[in-house]
Amino acid sequence: MKPDFRKTMIWLHTYSGLLLGWLLFAIFVTGTLSYFNPEISQWMKPELGSQRADSNNINQSLARLNNDAQGATYWRINLATARNNHLRLSWGMPENGKSSRHSVTLNSKTLQPLEIRDSQGGNFFRSFHYTLQLRNYGGRYLAGIAAMMMLVAIFSGIFTHRRFFRDFFTVRLNNVFKTLTDLHAVIGIITIPFCFVLSLSALFIYISMYMPWSMDHHYEKGSRELNALVSTSLPKLVPAGIAAKPLTDFDIVLSKVKQQWPEPNAIKRISYQQPFDINGRIVVSRHKQLSLSNKSEVLAFSSVDGRPLAGVEPERNARMLRRIFYGLHEALFASIGLRYLLFFMGTASCLLIASGLIMWLNKRLPKVKQRHLGHFLVERLNIAGIVGLMLAIVSYFYANRLLDLQLAQRAEMEVSVFLLTWGAVLVYAFVRPARRAWLELLLLTAIAYLALPLVDVVINAQWLLDALQYNNWIYLGFDLALLITGGLALLFYFWLVRRTQ
């Protein structure tokens, strides 16, 4: 019974990994990039500048809102952070019984309005990794199936690579294929907690989409009604209809906030709800640095005199559990060190998937006399799925720099360039001999990554000079990451060339 069970597990591990391997690879690569979503967005919107925010720009922002948005239904200030120099003011003006939204991005140092290029920035990778650009066409269901398959591959992998548990800490370095197999096993082991939490939390996040039947059975409005029952929020604000002047000296509120949230730069967002009503409210949201939950902590104050108002009731444990899984998935709590560790595990997971896909083929090809369609497909999809994705990502960055700034629907065009490049690589992989396609595409990818910082300097050298002058490590770090990725691709290319010779 035992050997049969292990054989079944090996089969399950092999084919659960193979069937959705390329999809999982794309999800993990874009998901891993999402750990640096604000930093990528900062690089992709160089107009935000390198000069850091002044600590006192809240009062100046409020003065500006008071001047430009008299009679607004709400004011909102999204403060610049250490990760993204994006100071945005938004407000709603009453129009035909509704509220029309207005917003302006300011230079966080000078508070002058900025014209920011139309780009999704790092948010594209974030939304792609769970919608696959198919939000209304079942993309989230596909991502859910992939997460389920990942869980199956993790558990069946434990039985498949049990030798590694017995012979722990061993990577055979004397043979490339054995090294790859052992690295696949060791990375598989070290990323078990990471992949398990990520896959399970992915299912938890969209549990109401994947398993709606129980909620639909018990509640008339399904998950929406259940959410309203178990979630807690601030008491509903009812305008009194009596006009009042909003508080524009935030220092009164700030001293009270600092008593409760003593850490530096604790405030993420400030919202004024009904600022010109006597019942108006200021809601201050905290950065998610100290809690695993994805729910922002908030404090409420009167928008007239800054006295504290009723806060949010604690949530039920079941709801908290889901929020913690959500928070673990997004990792917004992670400080820079932990973010790099999570990035390392994300990259390791990508290597795990890619090595599994390559191993499947390399294990079989030497043993078969004649290749069948499956071998051909896997060989070509490996090229398009692995190196093609890397090329598509860098093409997205090139599109960000090279597309005309006045182009209509520019942000969508950037995404189209990403998808078209990936599609072109897929075609290329199918028409070229496999080995040549690997080498040519790897070389092209390496050159593309290495040349991008140079192209950036040619377009506008001032961005780099400013980054150097003001120690903008986000900008410089991104350029460095491009050079490292390009360098690694080039090393891999030369290694492959040596092997093929």
Place this chain on the structure above:
Amino acid sequence: MILSYLLQLFALWLLSMAMNKHFRHSFKRTLSIRHAQMLSKFGWLLLAASFACLVNNELAPLMSVYWLSFLALNILLVALFNSWQSRHKIKRLAANSQGAVV
């Protein structure tokens, strides 16, 4: 945090040394059962200590994420170190035996 990281790295190295194969490659002698048990027990104890010293504050949930992330990195480091050491030894042995033949 640094102390916890280093304790964990040392604990994992001890656990790997509790395996005869890795011990032999590192110290050029066979591992007795008693020593293997001692290394293993000490390794687990240090691993628990590294966890305890990291989560012993109000940010325990956050710190447990750190500990697990460190664990992933350290297992990989110990595995690569042991493998590099074993390969290095094999190469040295091969060179020595060639020298003896000459």
